[in-house]
Amino acid sequence: MSMSGRFKAGMMMRRRGVLGAMAMAAVMAATGIGMVTASAPAGAAGLDTIQAMGVLRVAVPQDFPPFGSVGPDMAPRGYDIDMARLIGEALGVKTELVPVTSANRIPYLTTDKVDLVISSLGRNPEREAVIDFTDAYAPFYNGVFGPADLTVAGPADLAGHTIGVTRGAIEDLELTKVAPADVTIRRYEDNNGTIQAFLSGQVELVATGNVVAAAILERNPRTRPEPKFLIKNSPCYIGVAKGDTALVAKINEIIAAAKADGRLSTISETWLGAPLPADL
Secondary structure: OOOOHHHHHHHHHHHHEEEEEEEHHHHHHOOOOOOOOOOOOOOOHHHHHHHHHOOOEEEEEOOOOOOOEEEEOOOOHHHHHHHHHHHHOOOOOOOEEEEEOOOOHHHHHHHHOOEEEEEEEEOOOOOOOOEEEEEEEOOOOEEEEOOOOOOOHHHHHHHOOOOEEOOEEEEEEEHHOOOOOOEEEEEEEEEEHHHHHOOOOOOOOOEEEEHHHHOOOOOOOOOEEEEEEEEEEOOEEEEEOOOHHHHHHHHHEEEEEEHHHHHHHHHHHHOOOOOOOOOO
């Protein structure tokens, strides 16, 4: 095993030892006996353990820009990376980034490989059955985008215009439901085709996700796509071990402070090209 592998293994053993000792102490204090008769919820001592160990382990994406990817210098970068570091700094601990995929990010949390999941994670009943969520920290939505000088406040305003969309995507399905009869919808086979159609002036507007709109902005086009109206909203939340109410409350406190002082909006502007929505 490498030096870094031995270090991580040692950290894990120490963390488990702290958790075990805290659970034992809690039972003995409550019952007055020296035998553990019940176990605490998974991660219930998370906040105390994080602060005792001085390390916050965070699951982050590695192949989903602009939320998480590897930069030219091989260092992790993105919205979720900045958010993880913001929380670590607020807690006064070291932030340990753990790369994950969409498939293993929740299992990493439920098996105590990480303390938090900050990986463009949406909230739904199935996930709520196994983990808890903080307040939303990032916007993730599908909408209609277009140039600043084009006034489009809702579906009815699309009349007479040309709009591009990726064929079969959620925004294609939702746009089709609400678009007026006299709008021209041009469908492309992938996001790159939709992006190129907007950049080349083949369409006036695009219906897409805010992540794709951010990718357009990265190309510094003469016509910048600005959000016009929302099609479907699914903001990002931070995943926390089930039952860890203290950690949820602390992270919510940090999120609220970062919203209030503008730090979170700065992260949004850096990676999504737009300020944090006021209603997030």
